[in-house]
Amino acid sequence: MTTHSGSMEVVDATRDLATPCEDAPPGQAVGSAPRLIDVETxxxxxxxxxxxxxxxxxxxxxxxxxxxxxxxxxxxxxxxxxxxxxxxxxxxxxxxxxxxxxxxxxxIRMDLESVRMLCQVREILECGIVRIVAENHTEQQIAVLRASVERMERAFEEIDSDAYFEADSAFHRDLARFTGNPRLATIHGTIYRQFCMAIPKFMFEAVNKTSTRKRKLEHIEPVRHRAILEAVEQGNVPLAEQRMRMHLGGSYRMAKALEDFQRALTEVMD
Incomplete structure (x- = not known):
């Protein structure tokens, strides 16, 4: 329907919406909504x-x-x-x-400065993540995290770096997932993968083989992960954040030790 007001023409925009489509593809009912095609965009x-x-x-x-x-x-x-x-x-x-x-x-080849910056980002993200999960978690989620810690402990004793890093990845990934915030989990996943790329697995084996039993019990990463888990399970937010911060500080010290080792090796070879 079209009406006129002075020199202005006003068109009824609802007319075409109610009019059946005369050019519908074969097999599609006239006036029906177009079929959605499942294509990979x-x-x-x-x-x-x-x-x-x-x-x-x-x-x-x-x-x-x-x-x-x-x-x-x-x-x-x-x-x-x-x-x-x-x-x-x-x-x-x-x-x-x-x-x-x-x-x-x-x-890109990650240098120590890159690792330091990644550790800063991880600290901001993961202290926030552990705070959220410590404040609100289920028994089932704690059981999933505990299973990852136990796999880490077994892998460390068996000097199985592949199994260790797989369990470590699962622990941090699940913590991020248990926040219930998919965007936070996605951002964390990107940073975590970049960090893992910068820490060669042979460093794990070197630390394991040269550590005394006492040092293992006091300083190794599985113990730190278990300490984080215990604080989360207790709902102790300040302690969970503190232990996560200590854990990430240890990761940076490991990276620095790796760089020092590589520098010393280069000097010997020269």
Whole structure:
């Protein structure tokens, strides 16, 4: 319906909404809503590319300073270069890779300063995470965390670095998940993976083999994880935060010891 007011024409916008669609595709009822097509959007493809590259960095297939070739990733995933390029933009923003014009992308090598900054971010995030979980948790969640701590303790005694870091990752990941805040868990996951990339697993084995039994009982990471868990289970927020802060400080000291070891080894080799 169209009405006129002076020189102004007013169109009834509801007319077309009530009019059946005469150009409906075959098999679709006239006037019905269009069918939704389940397609993999470019955004979802870029997420796949992101996860693929991060996983290969974390497991050592893309070691520090190695090239990440856009075309090769696209071929591995069976997609075009566009979503891979989008994933690389995100990876560069998050500090995983460095893209250099006409030279491609390379995995960033983490130095001690990078580890220090990651530890700062982890402290802010994980002290907040442990506070939330200490204030509000279930018995089932505590049981899940306890199982991870027990796996860490067994792995440490058996000098099984793969099992140890898998259990360690589960402990921190589940703590973040138990906050009930998916965005917080996602941000934490990114920072945690970057940190793990900077701490070679052989450092774990070196610390284990050279530690005395007394040092193991007082200072090793499984003991710190159990102490964090006990404070969380008790609902003791200040103690949980304090123990998490001590744990993360130990991680930075481990990274510094690793750098000192590598420097000494280089001097000997020279």
């Amino acid at each position: 470019p955004r979802r493809l870029s997420d796949r590319a992101y996860d693929y590259i991060v996983s290969n960095i974390a497991n050592g297939n893309y070691p520090p300073d190695s090239r990440v070739v856009e075309r090769e990733v696209a071929e591995a995933l069976g997609t075009s270069n566009v979503p891979v390029r989008e994933a690389m933009e995100r990876l560069e923003q998050e500090g995983w890779i460095k893209r250099i014009p006409r030279k491609g992308a390379r995995v």
